[in-house]
Amino acid sequence: MSMNNQGRPTGTGSIGSGFTSTSGSALLPNEPLLFEIGDTEHSGVDLPDVEISTSRLGGFERKMPLDLAGLTEPEAMRHYVRLSRLNHSIDSGMYPLGSCTMKHNPRLNEKMARLPGFSDIHPLQPVSTVQGALEMMNQLSHWLMTLTNTAAVALTPKAGAHGELLGMMAIKAAQDAAGQSHRRIVLVPESAHGTNPATAAFLGYSVKPIPARDDGTVDVQAVKNALSPDVAAIMLTNPNTCGLFEPQVIEIAEAVHAAGAFFYCDGANFNAIMGVVRPGDLGIDAMHINLHKTFSTPHGGGGPGAGPVVLSAALAPFAPVPFVRKGSNGLDLVEHAEGGALGRITAFQGQMGMYVRALTYMLSHGGDGLAQAAQDAVLNANYIKARLQHVFSVPFGDYPTMHEALFDDSFLAGTGVTTLDFAKALIDEGFHPMTMYFPLVVHGAMLIEPTESESKQTLDHFCDVMEELALDAKAGNKERFTSAPLKAPRRRLDETRAARSPILKWERPDEALKAAE
Amino acid sequence: MRYLPHSDHERAEMLGVIGATDIDALFSAVPKSALKTFDLGLPAHSPEFLVEAHMKALAAKNHAGADGPFFVGAGAYRHHVPATVDHLIQRSEWLTAYTPYQPEISQGTLQMLFEFQTQVAKLTGMDVANASLYDGSTGTAEAVLMARRLTRRNKVVLSGGLHPHYRDVVRAYLKDDADLECLSASPEGQGDILDHIDEQTAAIVVQTPDFYGHLRNIKTAADAAHAKGALLIVVITEVVSLGLLEAPGALGADIVVAEGQSIGNALNFGGPYLGLMATRKEFIRQMPGRLCGETVDAEGQRGFVLTLSTREQHIRREKATSNICTNSGLCALAFSIHMGLLGEAGFTRLARLNHANACKLADALAAVNGVEVLNSTFFNEMTIRTSLPAAALIERLAQRGILAGVPVSRLEPTDASIANLIVLAATELTTDADIAALCAALSEELK
Numbered sequence: 001m002s003m004n005n006q007g008r009p010t011g012t013g014s015i016g017s018g019f020t021s022t023s024g025s026a027l028l029p030n031e032p033l034l035f036e037i038g039d040t041e042h043s044g045v046d047l048p049d050v051e052i053s054t055s056r057l058g059g060f061e062r063k064m065p066l067d068l069a070g071l072t073e074p075e076a077m078r079h080y081v082r083l084s085r086l087n088h089s090i091d092s093g094m095y096p097l098g099s100c101t102m103k104h105n106p107r108l109n110e111k112m113a114r115l116p117g118f119s120d121i122h123p124l125q126p127v128s129t130v131q132g133a134l135e136m137m138n139q140l141s142h143w144l145m146t147l148t149n150t151a152a153v154a155l156t157p158k159a160g161a162h163g164e165l166l167g168m169m170a171i172k173a174a175q176d177a178a179g180q181s182h183r184r185i186v187l188v189p190e191s192a193h194g195t196n197p198a199t200a201a202f203l204g205y206s207v208k209p210i211p212a213r214d215d216g217t218v219d220v221q222a223v224k225n226a227l228s229p230d231v232a233a234i235m236l237t238n239p240n241t242c243g244l245f246e247p248q249v250i251e252i253a254e255a256v257h258a259a260g261a262f263f264y265c266d267g268a269n270f271n272a273i274m275g276v277v278r279p280g281d282l283g284i285d286a287m288h289i290n291l292h293k294t295f296s297t298p299h300g301g302g303g304p305g306a307g308p309v310v311l312s313a314a315l316a317p318f319a320p321v322p323f324v325r326k327g328s329n330g331l332d333l334v335e336h337a338e339g340g341a342l343g344r345i346t347a348f349q350g351q352m353g354m355y356v357r358a359l360t361y362m363l364s365h366g367g368d369g370l371a372q373a374a375q376d377a378v379l380n381a382n383y384i385k386a387r388l389q390h391v392f393s394v395p396f397g398d399y400p401t402m403h404e405a406l407f408d409d410s411f412l413a414g415t416g417v418t419t420l421d422f423a424k425a426l427i428d429e430g431f432h433p434m435t436m437y438f439p440l441v442v443h444g445a446m447l448i449e450p451t452e453s454e455s456k457q458t459l460d461h462f463c464d465v466m467e468e469l470a471l472d473a474k475a476g477n478k479e480r481f482t483s484a485p486l487k488a489p490r491r492r493l494d495e496t497r498a499a500r501s502p503i504l505k506w507e508r509p510d511e512a513l514k515a516a517e
Numbered sequence: 518m519r520y521l522p523h524s525d526h527e528r529a530e531m532l533g534v535i536g537a538t539d540i541d542a543l544f545s546a547v548p549k550s551a552l553k554t555f556d557l558g559l560p561a562h563s564p565e566f567l568v569e570a571h572m573k574a575l576a577a578k579n580h581a582g583a584d585g586p587f588f589v590g591a592g593a594y595r596h597h598v599p600a601t602v603d604h605l606i607q608r609s610e611w612l613t614a615y616t617p618y619q620p621e622i623s624q625g626t627l628q629m630l631f632e633f634q635t636q637v638a639k640l641t642g643m644d645v646a647n648a649s650l651y652d653g654s655t656g657t658a659e660a661v662l663m664a665r666r667l668t669r670r671n672k673v674v675l676s677g678g679l680h681p682h683y684r685d686v687v688r689a690y691l692k693d694d695a696d697l698e699c700l701s702a703s704p705e706g707q708g709d710i711l712d713h714i715d716e717q718t719a720a721i722v723v724q725t726p727d728f729y730g731h732l733r734n735i736k737t738a739a740d741a742a743h744a745k746g747a748l749l750i751v752v753i754t755e756v757v758s759l760g761l762l763e764a765p766g767a768l769g770a771d772i773v774v775a776e777g778q779s780i781g782n783a784l785n786f787g788g789p790y791l792g793l794m795a796t797r798k799e800f801i802r803q804m805p806g807r808l809c810g811e812t813v814d815a816e817g818q819r820g821f822v823l824t825l826s827t828r829e830q831h832i833r834r835e836k837a838t839s840n841i842c843t844n845s846g847l848c849a850l851a852f853s854i855h856m857g858l859l860g861e862a863g864f865t866r867l868a869r870l871n872h873a874n875a876c877k878l879a880d881a882l883a884a885v886n887g888v889e890v891l892n893s894t895f896f897n898e899m900t901i902r903t904s905l906p907a908a909a910l911i912e913r914l915a916q917r918g919i920l921a922g923v924p925v926s927r928l929e930p931t932d933a934s935i936a937n938l939i940v941l942a943a944t945e946l947t948t949d950a951d952i953a954a955l956c957a958a959l960s961e962e963l964k
Contacts, residue, residue, distance in 0.1 A: 031628070033628065033631070034635075034853075034857050042860055043859060043863035044857075044860075044863070047863060047866040047867055047870055049866055050866075050869055050870055050873040052869060054876065056879070056893070057732065057762065057894065058893070060734075060735075060762050060763055061762065061763065062759070062761055063767065064763060064767040066639060066760070066861040066865065068864060069861075070857065070859060070860010070861060070862055070864075071857050071860065073601055073858065076601060077605070079857070080605045080611075080629075080857075081605070083624075083625040084608050084611050084625045085610060085625065086622075086623070086625040086628070087610040087611070087614045087617075087622065087623055087626055088623065089609045089613040090613035091612075091613045097615060100615060104520055105613050108565055108568065110607060110612075114603075115576040117576025117577055118785070120784060121581055121582065121784060121785075122582065122786070123784070123786050124591050124592075124923045124927065124928075125589050125920050128915060129579065130579050130580070130786065131578050132575040133575075133579050133786050136575045146559055149555070158651035158652065160842065161830070161842045165840060173692075194829075194830040194842075195830050195831075197834040197835035198837040198839070200835065201835035202840050207835045244546065245547050246546075247546045250548050250550070250551070275557060277553075282548075282551055292843075298847065299613065299614065299616070299846075300606075300612060300847025300850070301611060301616065301617065301623075301629075302844050302846035303616075303789075303844045303845045303846045303848075304651070304789035304845045304846070304848055320689070335928075343689040344682060344685040344686055344688075344689055345655070345689050346652060346682075346788075347652060347653065347682035347776075348592070348593065348682065349786055352787050352788055352789075354789060360568055363563055363568045363572075364519070364563060364568050365518065365520065365562050366559065366560050366562035367558070367560065367561065368562055369562035371557075372521060373521060375543075376528070378540070379528060379532070379535075380531075382535045383534060386535040400535075400546070424621070432619060433619055452520075452521055453520065453522070454522065456523060456531060485621050488621040489622070490624055490814040491816050492815050493621065493815075493821075494813055495620075497812045498822045499810070499824050499826075502801065502808070503810055503811040503812075504631075504638075504645045504810050504811075505635035505638045505646070506631065
């Protein structure tokens with residue numbers, strides 16, 4: 001067996017072209033692929049090799065080779081530890097990603113989610129044996145309904161976009177039940193997250209964009225002009241994606257309701273107002289809450305999320321199954337739709353593991369701590385805006401911002417440095433880039449969300465770095481930006497090449513060669 | 518409050534820099550009628566040990582899988598997860614990273630996803646796999662929509678062996694759709710979906726092993742679908758079965774959707790899990806969800822990026838293939854680590870162990886008076902008919918500390934013909950003593 005340059009066997013494959021052994025730091029060696037290290041004989045799991053006397057596989061036995069590489073335990077540990085070190089993470093540095101709410105993920109949450117009474121229970125075991133789980137779901141529901149002042153909550157959506165889908169399905173079901181199936185239009189402000197129009201289109205609605213005002217907010221008059229007997233709903237994010245609270249949100253809700261439509265609120269930015277403003281008081285009918293943003297469940301490199309949806313009294317009858325209800329012998333799980341309800345949007349009970357984490361976080365913070373967290377998140381964003389506005393350009397400077405500070409790229413005019421270049425230079429200073437080019441209503445947007453988790457010291461350091469970078473860009477040091485990052489495990493990656501001839505899995509070098517011919 | 522770094526002194530200092538008199542000044546855009554006009558009535562913040570005690574008290578009210586003999590399956594399976602897996606996924610760099618949109622500082626997650634996609638492609642025998650979906654059920658609904666886009670046809674037929682929850686999810690996703698045909702439950706492996714394929718059919722959806730444990734003939738389903746220009750969607754809820762059963766890709770499947778929970782992920786009362794989706798190379802651009810691809814960086818070093826994002830909502834908005842944004846990254850990591858530890862040798866042994874235990878379970882159940890095993894084929898799961906109604910029987914067995922499976926009536930309450938059916942699973946964790954305890958208890962209850 002051949003050996004790779006870390007002195008380990010290369011197994012079934014050999015290391016592809018372009019592989020070098022270091023990433024520029026002695027502590028961050030490049031790591032070959034699993035298939036270049038392991039082979040089909042090695043395994044890190046000891047299991048007895050049993051004989052099967054009479055198989056019941058009915059002639060459907062596998063003939064195609066699995067060809068799955070295996071690693072022994074020490075090899076696996078090293079492979080995944082080495083890979084992990086090529087990632088930025090909240091625990092290792094600030095993650096000022098606007099609209100993503102990258103806050104601290106408490107480890108108590110993880111510990112509680114792993115209690116066997118939560119992690120080792122089956123979604124279909126008798127409900128009499130999971131009363132504690134149902135009670136936990138009830139408690140989480142109580143917190144979510146109280147914080148939003150709403151009548152009901154559907155816990156099951158698997159993530160924010162899934163919650164949007166459910167909320168809009170509930171609206172569609174309610175419109176159908178009211179004989180209003182002809183309503184085929186959904187209003188979506190131009191500043192919305194891409195999931196909003198995608199969700200509306202998914203359900204067959206046509207999307208009518210609402211332009212943003214010059215100050216970044218939605219004009220109630222523009223909404224009124226767009227409303228008609230064919231409009232089913234508006235999907236509005238509040239606080240909006242420019243980091244602003246919609247000052248006319250109550251008037252917008254009233255106009256929407258007067259026209260017989262529903263108000264779907266995208267709750268991605270709930271972290272700015274939890275415990276301080278209750279969306280139910282603003283007139284919303286449905287709103288998803290990203291537990292992985294607002295309530296600190298980990299992002300995990302892109303999921304799993306959880307997107308419970310709170311519902312107004314008008315939409316509550318259209319909530320999906322399953323849900324928890326008090327029964328004669330304790331708590332019941334209602335698993336089959338009654339009346340006009342829209343049925344089931346996922347197998348089982350949703351993201352239970354995330355419910356446990358979110359409730360643990362809520363109990364830790366308490367009602368008072370959650371309000372303080374929201375206020376600190378808003379304080380931090382305004383502090384960044386105040387410290388940087390003399391160097392950066394602020395598109396909507398008239399209002400205080402909420403939990404995000406938004407800049408545009410006009411401060412870079414004439415420097416030859418783009419928003420992307422600027423963000424990549426931030427990597428070399430140890431920060432994750434901010435959200436770029438979103439919201440779309442601002443040219444070259446840079447959206448910064450510090451969250452409440454960052455200390456004043458970290459914020460000051462971040463602002464110092466941002467200021468220094470801005471001045472350097474203006475001073476003409478273009479190269480520092482266009483070549484960045486220089487100190488990351490990789491330089492800029494060729495995304496065009498990746499998309500033009502996609503390589504989406506590892507193949508043995510001989511197979512890859514054959515496929516290319 | 519332990520999670521909030523600011524002191525009151527620092528807050529005041531920061532307000533001074535902002536030029537605000539107090540925190541409420543920063544909320545000036547909020548209508549007065551809505552700002553702090555209420556008392557939440559929620560408990561105040563709490564020390565860690567008290568929160569822990571609260572949550573432990575709730576957890577203690579549940580009967581955990583390890584508390585007694587356990588035969589519950591039906592779409593979620595109790596397998597052993599090596600300690601290494603759970604240790605690794607709790608590392609900060611995996612747990613607290615965001616979606617890898619900045620590839621220069623996300624190569625760990627991206628390389629892992631590339632490896633994951635490769636593993637899923639090999640398992641299913643398909644050309645390409647995506648970086649995971651929410652779970653098997655929503656993945657099935659996404660596959661149905663994908664098949665409609667690919668064929669520009671509307672009719673979809675769901676086999677009577679499809680998990681009833683999966684059927685219900687597809688129904689909800691395609692609300693009021695006359696082109697969706699759901700065949701009635703087929704607990705004995707009966708029903709011929711092939712008779713329902715016509716020139717309007719976009720896809721047929723066949724699960725194997727099916728909800729009742731029967732192994733279905735994928736090759737004949739694929740041939741029949743393709744003869745009419747339709748696609749075959751294969752659904753797998755127990756991914757360990759692929760260690761012994763032929764890869765759907767080798768039998769003609771066009772899209773394969775699987776629930777990946779069995780590898781690396783705990784039962785968790787239903788979530789988070791992960792959906793696996795794999796398909797043919799030519800269908801990539803209609804596949805939903807994130808994809809990771811190989812490329813090079815500015816110095817020519819191999820690296821990985823999220824790619825083909827023009828299918829996705831953040832670029833395409835209302836023209837996207839799906840509204841999906843989040844995947845199941847951490848669950849996919851757990852899957853990939855566990856599968857990497859198993860390798861072909863370990864995965865095959867695991868599958869054999871599951872099948873061997875299921876054979877023992879079937880033989881033991883067949884010997885119990887009042888129990889009839891309906892399966893002639895199965896992997897690790899089977900259906901029995903009992904002489905008494907299943908729901909009450911399962912409840913009585915639970916009171917004896919035995920979680921004996923799922924009464925089919927819990928998922929199909931309107932079908933009286935299945936009131937006496939139970940679906941049971943065995944895994945590598947099932948012991949001879951568990952099987953003996955179940956059969957003894959069943960014998961007493963059915964006397």
